[in-house]
Amino acid sequence: MYRMRGWVFALLVATTVLLAGQAGADTRRYAAFVADANSGEILHSRLADARRYPASLTKMMTLYLLFEAIERGELELDDTLTASRIAASQQPSNLSLSEGDTLTVETAIRALIIKSANDVAVVVAEELAGTERAFAVEMTARARELGLSDTTFRNASGLPNSRQVTTARDMARLTLAVRRDFPQYAPYFAERRFTHNGRTYRSHNNLVGRVDGVDGMKTGYIRASGFNIATTANRGERSLVAVVMGGPTAAYRDSHAEQLIEAAFRSLNDREALIMAAQTLTPRLNPIREQDLLATHIASLDLAQPVAQGDGESMPPLRIEMTDDLGPPPSRPDIPVAEAAAALGEWSIQVGAYADMAAAQARLESVRSLSDRLGEAALSTPRFETNGRVLFRARFTGVDAENARRICAQLAQVDEPCFAVAPGG
Structure with missing residues (x-):
């Protein structure tokens, strides 16, 4: 008896189409990455290893280090943080803090996630490392330990810095690391608003509450990066992480991320249906003949051929990359084209x-x-x-x-x- 699950998954690769955005995407800034958060299977990848600017996706790492400090007992949620002159001078988006203003650690968490406050990012950095520069060194070192091999941080907020770079794949790794290592803080990422000093701030993550199963994580924007989003979504036992970078507008970014998420869930559902159908085949066929028949059946679906930008209604490709850490595929020499049949006896x-x-x-x-x-x-x-x-x-x-x-x-x-x-x- 041989295993069918693996090769049915492999057959799907041949019939799914590349989905990479709409005509408005700027390929100098655009990147996208979708993976099964449970298995690490890469469901869609477009320019996922190209260097990009993280913008406020940076704050996920700031939060990660803040959560670690809380876990070590260095801070508690009701501890008070104080804004310095440097923190108070940060450009928007911010809480308009003045030097000497205070806020609790819990408010800082909400301000980073929901308001994406740059002044609060510096408050946290100075609290944990003394200076923002020292904190950025710690951020980069921690990023390496988490497998973010193509990410360098120069500040805690994501404000413009030509040397602060990342990739869509690395941001997916970071998103999953935050969720995996600190599940107790997940409810903060699903909050739609919070109030500070009598003013209510709404979340920039419009997919929460709009797309079934989306429960966080972070958005970002600077002019050099375009509009970014890293998000997680759960439906039943299925879980996804999706990253879109370089959207020309927030609405485009949100729409494209929604398309990718819906397409990925459809693809997983269709794959499961094919596996179940294949397992009911009786009588059992010769394994090679059974492969051929299922390949023929899937090909008969007449899915569109891959195109440069893709179709949001189509399934993203289920690429053959099986890895727990979402690492890049190993480099391989070019595959030779099949030539003559194997020699007799081989x-x-x-x-x-x-x-x-x-x-x-x-x-x-x-x-x-x-x-x-x-x-x-x-x-x-x-x-x-x-x-x-x-x-x-x-x-x-x-x-x-x-x-x-x-x-x-x-x-x-x-x-x-x-x-x-x-x-x-």
């Missing part, structure tokens, strides 16, 4: 069947990293037709029978589909 290993060659090649590239025995195997995507559809099998060739079986056993241990194919099969 065995093959099949790991999927796909509606286009690029998807088959992507599958091979991904699986190759899972077994050191595949390092010398050749990559092949033989074309075939079934039920009027052209499909491509994803195969490693040039292995002997013993290694073929050992590799498949190794892949089976991590729920990856694999079938040893005898010569001529």
Whole structure:
């Protein structure tokens, strides 16, 4: 008995389309990233590792260090913080603090999340590290420990600094780290407003209360970055993290983030339905034949072909990246195009069947990293037709029978589909 979940997931890769924003997106600032928060599966990625300015997404790290200080017992929620002259001089968005004004730690948390107050960010930085510059050094060091390898902080607020940079992927990591490490503070991120000194401030995160399941996290804007948002969403047992950077307007950013979230949940729902349908197939077929049939069925959905900017009504791609830390895929040499059939006597290993060659090649590239025995195997995507559809099998060739079986056993241990194919099969 072989595992179906892995290869049904892989088949979906071949038929989903790239979704990356509407025509108004500025690709010099735009980036987007969506992942399954439970498994780390990357559901959508567009310019996710391109350097961008975080703007007020920075305050998630300021909050992270503040939450750590509370957990260490250095501060309590009702402790009082005092604004310095430097803090009071910060540009909007702010609470219009004057030098000597005070606020509680809990008010500071709400001010950072809801009002995105730059003066409060400096108050927190000076409280925890003495100066904002010293605090930024701590922020960057903590970012590295959390896996934010492409992020550098120079201030606590996100106000313009050409050397304060990040990526959409790193902001997703930070969003998940805040939620994972400090779940007790999650209700603050879902609040829509708070009142300080008789004035009520509304949240900039318009997706909370508007999009089903969205429960935080942070928005941001400076001219150099465009409009950014990092958010989490939960529906039942499913959980997503979504990041959009570089929106030309707040309304565009919100609309695009909503599209990505809805598309990702649809994709997960459709994937589960396909898995359930595949598990009911009787009688059991030859594994390779069953792959081919399901690939044909999925291809018959006639989903749109990938385009540069994509369609908000389409599903985002379920990319073959399985990782707990949302890390970038390892760099690989170019995949050779399949040439002649394997020499007589050589065995093959099949790991999927796909509606286009690029998807088959992507599958091979991904699986190759899972077994050191595949390092010398050749990559092949033989074309075939079934039920009027052209499909491509994803195969490693040039292995002997013993290694073929050992590799498949190794892949089976991590729920990856694999079938040893005898010569001529």
